[in-house]
Amino acid sequence: MIETNSIALVFFAFLLVIGVAVTVQRNLFAASMLTGIFSLVSAALFTLMDAVDVAFTEAAVGAGFSTVLFLATLALTKDTEKPGVKRPFAATFVVLLTGGALIYGTLDMPAWGTSEAPIHAHTASYFVTHSITDIGLPNIVTSVLASYRGYDTFGELLVVFTAGTGVTLLMQRKGLFRPGALAIPPKSRAPYVREMPVVRAVAKTMLPFILLFALYVQAHGDFGPGGGFQAGVIFATGFVLYGLIWGPAKLQPIIGGRPVQGLMASGVLLYGGVGVFCLLMGYPFLDYSALTPDHPVHGQHYGIFLVELGVGITVSAVMLIIYFVFSVRPRVGRGAGELGP
Amino acid sequence: MSIVETIMQYIGAALILGGSVFCVIGAIGVIRLPDFYSRCHAAGVTDSAGAAGVLFGLCFMSAPLIAFKLITILAFLWLSSSVATHALVQAAYARGVRVENPRVKDWTHGQETSAKKEGEA
Amino acid sequence: MTQAAHLWHYWLIIVLGMLGLWVVIAKRHYVKKLLGLSIFQVSVIMFYVSMGKVEGGTAPVYLPGEDGGVDLTAAYSNPLPHVLMLTAIVVGVATTALGLALVVRIREAYGTSEEDEIAAADRAEEDELHRQELAEEAL
Numbered sequence: 001m002i003e004t005n006s007i008a009l010v011f012f013a014f015l016l017v018i019g020v021a022v023t024v025q026r027n028l029f030a031a032s033m034l035t036g037i038f039s040l041v042s043a044a045l046f047t048l049m050d051a052v053d054v055a056f057t058e059a060a061v062g063a064g065f066s067t068v069l070f071l072a073t074l075a076l077t078k079d080t081e082k083p084g085v086k087r088p089f090a091a092t093f094v095v096l097l098t099g100g101a102l103i104y105g106t107l108d109m110p111a112w113g114t115s116e117a118p119i120h121a122h123t124a125s126y127f128v129t130h131s132i133t134d135i136g137l138p139n140i141v142t143s144v145l146a147s148y149r150g151y152d153t154f155g156e157l158l159v160v161f162t163a164g165t166g167v168t169l170l171m172q173r174k175g176l177f178r179p180g181a182l183a184i185p186p187k188s189r190a191p192y193v194r195e196m197p198v199v200r201a202v203a204k205t206m207l208p209f210i211l212l213f214a215l216y217v218q219a220h221g222d223f224g225p226g227g228g229f230q231a232g233v234i235f236a237t238g239f240v241l242y243g244l245i246w247g248p249a250k251l252q253p254i255i256g257g258r259p260v261q262g263l264m265a266s267g268v269l270l271y272g273g274v275g276v277f278c279l280l281m282g283y284p285f286l287d288y289s290a291l292t293p294d295h296p297v298h299g300q301h302y303g304i305f306l307v308e309l310g311v312g313i314t315v316s317a318v319m320l321i322i323y324f325v326f327s328v329r330p331r332v333g334r335g336a337g338e339l340g341p
Numbered sequence: 342m343s344i345v346e347t348i349m350q351y352i353g354a355a356l357i358l359g360g361s362v363f364c365v366i367g368a369i370g371v372i373r374l375p376d377f378y379s380r381c382h383a384a385g386v387t388d389s390a391g392a393a394g395v396l397f398g399l400c401f402m403s404a405p406l407i408a409f410k411l412i413t414i415l416a417f418l419w420l421s422s423s424v425a426t427h428a429l430v431q432a433a434y435a436r437g438v439r440v441e442n443p444r445v446k447d448w449t450h451g452q453e454t455s456a457k458k459e460g461e462a
Numbered sequence: 463m464t465q466a467a468h469l470w471h472y473w474l475i476i477v478l479g480m481l482g483l484w485v486v487i488a489k490r491h492y493v494k495k496l497l498g499l500s501i502f503q504v505s506v507i508m509f510y511v512s513m514g515k516v517e518g519g520t521a522p523v524y525l526p527g528e529d530g531g532v533d534l535t536a537a538y539s540n541p542l543p544h545v546l547m548l549t550a551i552v553v554g555v556a557t558t559a560l561g562l563a564l565v566v567r568i569r570e571a572y573g574t575s576e577e578d579e580i581a582a583a584d585r586a587e588e589d590e591l592h593r594q595e596l597a598e599e600a601l
Binding site: 196198199202203205206 | 417420421424427428431
């Protein structure tokens with residue numbers, strides 16, 4: 001245990017240093033990259049805490065997609081922050097008070113890592129001991145995610161869908177999704193990447209493998225870390241790589257059309273449709289035993305496959321649309337053209 | 342544990358140690374080297390030699406399937422990190438980051454001015 | 463001292479979270495605030511995940527058992543916080559994207575992303591409206 005704890009301490013020290021660096025760094029490009037590194041180190045820490053699925057998601061989302069998103073925003077706004085902070089003493093007081101109260105609260109918590117903690121007592125121990133007979137999948141996290149707590153996951157998927165719709169509504173312009181609307185490429189923000197033959201060749205080589213890996217993660221989520229959420233983000237990241245190197249105008253014919261918007265909704269519909277089908281068969285909502293009533297465990301397998309597919313489709317479509325609407329938006333307003341020569 | 346396994350463990354440990362040494366060298370280089378380009382080179386040492394040592398060492402210590410996965414990771418890492426460094430240095434060069442090592446002729450500066458002259462002409 | 467030996471994971475995670483919270487409160491640039499928010503979010507996720515850790519346990523994927531089945535006697539970490547936090551990460555990036563879209567729109571409307579400049583612009587506009595009203599009343 002000493003070894004794990006000392007590794008954890010090293011990672012915590014990294015996280016603190018990176019966090020302070022993000023705080024003091026006034027160049028927001030650098031701060032965004034540091035936040036990506038923060039996510040990657042925290043993913044390593046999640047692995048140390050046995051949360052392999054969470055680590056996988058954090059590495060794909062935090063270090064991959066969300067960094068690109070922040071950089072895309074900074075390309076549209078100003079990339080340096082004004083010096084000075086607002087009401088530093090009040091902020092420090094509030095933060096110290098909150099932190100002190102939280103630490104005081106932890107004094108009543110059971111020791112870290114003890115197996116007698118109340119959190120392990122009720123449903124969690126049932127999941128660990130019974131999910132192999134109820135559902136029959138080796139990965140307990142997938143069983144809980146898609147079957148035992150399928151309602152939760154459906155709600156989260158709806159939140160992702162709503163956020164995707166909200167971003168589209170906020171950023172949409174006339175003709176954004178019409179094929180050929182971007183026939184004249186928008187003024188390039190990073191002309192150099194597109195001129196680099198090495199980068200283009202390697203990206204072209206890796207792209208099919210990235211998409212294949214996403215499909216593997218989607219299908220293998222029943223047996224190891226993975227599933228719809230991770231696969232959706234990785235699938236979208238493949239296209240984001242394409243868009244970063246060849247420019248949004250090349251990406252538009254592939255993902256800019258109505259079909260991607262339709263996919264965004266159809267994943268949610270697939271998930272909800274499985275639930276409604278269960279209802280129609282006379283079972284509770286999202287009780288997948290309804291799919292094959294004479295063999296409930298098989299029904300669970302089919303159900304989990306279908307809802308994970310729905311999750312993967314919606315998540316990848318939402319991520320693609322979010323990246324797309326950010327990348328094609330022209331830069332307007334004061335200080336336009338500050339970035340790049 | 343058979344004698345072969347023990348030897349494999351020792352080879353693996355030695356490789357991991359070697360990889361770690363390269364990581365430390367890379368870290369020192371990032372801090373000590375004078376300008377952006379040479380610091381990129383030092384960071385590249387961490388990515389290529391350091392990661393290769395650690396991953397090959399782990400290959401010697403693990404089952405064949407896991408070793409295959411580790412080698413796949415290494416192939417991906419070599420491909421992606423070297424290309425990333427390439428793109429980074431190209432972007433820095435395009436934005437006119439200078440070479441500040443006194444022992445190296447500042448070819449960036451010369452190139453930039455000649456490009457400017459061409460632009461003016 | 464004994465409590466420090468048992469609880470320091472939680473304390474370090476709280477310190478990280480408070481760092482993010484401070485950025486959200488004290489910094490004025492909206493993108494910086496969202497960066498602080500994502501640090502805060504990671505630390506909250508880490509707090510949940512660390513509660514699910516069982517010392518000496520393994521990841522919640524069944525290990526193969528002796529008789530061809532699965533090993534139910536091994537110690538597995540708690541899968542429940544993993545499930546909740548896994549979805550929270552993806553929801554988090556979707557909502558961050560919404561926040562960034564708002565930042566872009568605010569920037570297009572006000573020409574800045576700094577909070578105090580936006581507040582000053584709002585105040586100036588209100589003062590102008592107030593002055594116009596006074597002028598109309600005077601007429």
